[in-house]
Amino acid sequence: MSALPPAELLLTLAEPTRLRIVNCLAAAPLFVSDLQGVLDLPQPTVSRHLTVLKKARVVRDTPIAQFVLYRIRQESGPHGRLLQAVIEAMGHDEAMRLERHRALDRSRAHGRGRLPSTRVGTGSQTGGGDLSGGEANS
Amino acid sequence: MSALPPAELLLTLAEPTRLRIVNCLAAAPLFVSDLQGVLDLPQPTVSRHLTVLKKARVVRDTPIAQFVLYRIRQESGPHGRLLQAVIEAMGHDEAMRLERHRALDRSRAHGRGRLPSTRVGTGSQTGGGDLSGGEANS
DNA sequence: TGCGTAAATTCGCCTAAGCGTATATATGTC
């Protein structure tokens, strides 16, 4: 299915902005607008990078109303282990840890009837993020 | 000392040719000319990439006579673990495994009084590589 | 059904970086 060579994955991850995005998503699933806010980047930029990450099977997207929730795609093969190693490595970088925290904060703002900016009643759990490089994922 | 951000390391590794070089060196320490032969690349190309890898602390160089032996720099921090994960991931790629094997073969040719092409009497151990993408590393 | 907002896509520009070629430096040999 995947079998995409490691080179491919690395090429995808080895981009500062993309790495920041992955870093944030490692803290918690986020909407595009959240990433936009946390990383202070123009919306098209975020969107483009997310597209690339999606193609490389690094993230998974879940449309919710007019929003799209992105999350890290947890796999078990070599691909997944490599990704996990990258995420873990970022956990030792000060700047990355900071952004990860801000991402988690932003994520907590949802799930309490407060979607990105509008208000939606659908029961969407947003938690499940993992700080400090742990695992646990169904 | 290093504390070079993960982004830096990824940027360095996320280059097809460089990845191939690292892959070969994961099998065994090699001379520049060996890499040149195994990867079938012009010498300046190999040299340039090795320089980049050296700056990123991915490899270590050891001059021996007029040759230079390159080897993977085994570290223990996050940096080292990430590198190890990358190497391990490559062990699952067919093409990479093939080249790794050829690199090991080439490496075995030395250490028996048969340096790259000239003949040197200095006792230079060349073994120490690790194939089959396994672990086990002191 | 028209408006407002979220996200994706397109276009053109621009810079980073890899490559080939040529050359420089170091080291060993006769």
Place this chain on the structure above:
DNA sequence: GACATATATACGCTTAGGCGAATTTACGCA
């Protein structure tokens, strides 16, 4: 000390890909 070889470096070209700006598409709401 001249020469041969191993490796490193310099230079110019070329291309991949990231970015800003504008536009399109999708969806919800009044």
